[in-house]
Amino acid sequence: MKVFDVLDVNIFGESHSPEIGATVTGLPVGETFDAGKVAEFAARRKSGKYLFSTPRREEDLAVWEGAQALGDGTYRLDGPLTVRIVNGNIRPADYTYTVTPRPSHADYCAWVKDGENAARSGGGRFSGRMTAPLVAVGGVAKQLLERRGILVAAYIGELAGVKGGSYSPTPPDYRTVTACHELPLPMLSSADEAAARAKAAAARGDSVGGVVECVIYGMPAGIGDALFGGMESKLAAAVYAIPAVKGVEFGAGFGLARMTGSEANDPFAVREGKVVTLKNDSGGINGGITNGMPVTFRAAFRPTPSISLPQKTVDLAHMTDTEITVKGRHDATVVPRAVAAVEAAAALAVLDAVLDAERQNRNR
Numbered sequence: 001m002k003v004f005d006v007l008d009v010n011i012f013g014e015s016h017s018p019e020i021g022a023t024v025t026g027l028p029v030g031e032t033f034d035a036g037k038v039a040e041f042a043a044r045r046k047s048g049k050y051l052f053s054t055p056r057r058e059e060d061l062a063v064w065e066g067a068q069a070l071g072d073g074t075y076r077l078d079g080p081l082t083v084r085i086v087n088g089n090i091r092p093a094d095y096t097y098t099v100t101p102r103p104s105h106a107d108y109c110a111w112v113k114d115g116e117n118a119a120r121s122g123g124g125r126f127s128g129r130m131t132a133p134l135v136a137v138g139g140v141a142k143q144l145l146e147r148r149g150i151l152v153a154a155y156i157g158e159l160a161g162v163k164g165g166s167y168s169p170t171p172p173d174y175r176t177v178t179a180c181h182e183l184p185l186p187m188l189s190s191a192d193e194a195a196a197r198a199k200a201a202a203a204r205g206d207s208v209g210g211v212v213e214c215v216i217y218g219m220p221a222g223i224g225d226a227l228f229g230g231m232e233s234k235l236a237a238a239v240y241a242i243p244a245v246k247g248v249e250f251g252a253g254f255g256l257a258r259m260t261g262s263e264a265n266d267p268f269a270v271r272e273g274k275v276v277t278l279k280n281d282s283g284g285i286n287g288g289i290t291n292g293m294p295v296t297f298r299a300a301f302r303p304t305p306s307i308s309l310p311q312k313t314v315d316l317a318h319m320t321d322t323e324i325t326v327k328g329r330h331d332a333t334v335v336p337r338a339v340a341a342v343e344a345a346a347a348l349a350v351l352d353a354v355l356d357a358e359r360q361n362r363n364r
């Protein structure tokens with residue numbers, strides 16, 4: 001399945017297979033990345049790190065192939081890059097919903113598509129665990145972008161219905177966003193209220209959703225193309241690959257639908273010899289091509305489907321209605337862990353468009 005022009009990203013394994021990983025082709029040979037920095041980035045995705053996350057401890061020890069170790073923790077890209085992550089802490093027995101699918105998880109759809117013998121323990125290839133390799137290779141993409149002056153930073157914009165800081169009307173400073181990555185709730189105006197709501201839901205055996213906002217700083221103008229080649233198309237395709245994402249909007253997004261043209265249009269101006277827009281409701285993209293303003297988008301995350309309250313489902317063996325209570329270790333909200341996944345997916349999409357532009361410039 002190819003969603004990018006230059007990069008090919010293949011994520012393999014399943015949540016409870018011995019290992020999971022990713023292979024990326026098309027990365028620029030000869031460039032380097034720091035595996036230690038990738039590990040620091042990946043640590044932001046790990047379960048157990050934040051409040052409300054599953055106590056399943058994930059070690060996420062990454063082994064890199066297709067890159068030359070330079071001995072100081074850095075690697076030189078040498079061809080297709082593969083990362084392998086061992087799935088250590090697995091308890092498959094907790095997670096078998098072959099006959100009684102969990103409402104709004106992928107169990108039923110996978111059963112229809114793959115048949116009842118498909119190995120789907122733990123959500124299989126649909127599990128949030130699959131964001132571990134995504135974050136690893138996205139961490140490499142982030143470093144290659146940083147070398148080009150492009151910074152990808154995401155934060156929680158809303159949790160359990162509590163709204164927080166936003167890129168509207170002006171994106172927060174990059175340092176402000178990254179400072180809150182140790183515990184991402186500070187971007188919420190009432191972090192205590194959000195935490196209390198999420199905890200109360202968890203205590204009832206329920207779950208909550210939220211919104212992750214992402215700003216891409218230092219994005220040059222002229223990246224992307226029309227139609228399917230658009231920067232929005234690429235970013236949305238990458239971000240929708242993250243399990244539990246149910247909405248993506250750029251700039252003022254759905255808000256634009258309620259504005260008039262005179263309210264919605266971003267006026268142009270020249271500042272310090274550079275064309276800018278005086279506001280950024282377009283999210284830094286017009287016609288699929290970046291306009292030089294920061295690229296901004298929001299991703300809506302559904303509440304975790306696995307909840308421990310009794311739920312109506314079906315018994316697929318007997319084709320009858322029944323009830324289930326989901327057991328096992330699940331995130332009461334996936335949102336804090338998904339922030340790094342959003343950055344990773346966005347970084348891969350932007351790197352692809354940037355490498356495509358570099359290739360076109362070389363061929364001119």
Ligand SMILES: Cc1cc2nc3c(=O)[nH]c(=O)nc-3n(C[C@H](O)[C@H](O)[C@H](O)COP(=O)(O)O)c2cc1C
Nearest residue numbers: 105106126127128243244245305306330331334337
């Ligand atoms: C980091 C992360 C962790 C997740 N953890 C869980 C979990 O513990 N339990 C669960 O039911 N869903 C979890 N999900 C969400 C499901 O994987 C997802 O809702 C499911 O595959 C159905 O896909 P969809 O919501 O995109 O339709 C997680 C998602 C992410 C991004």
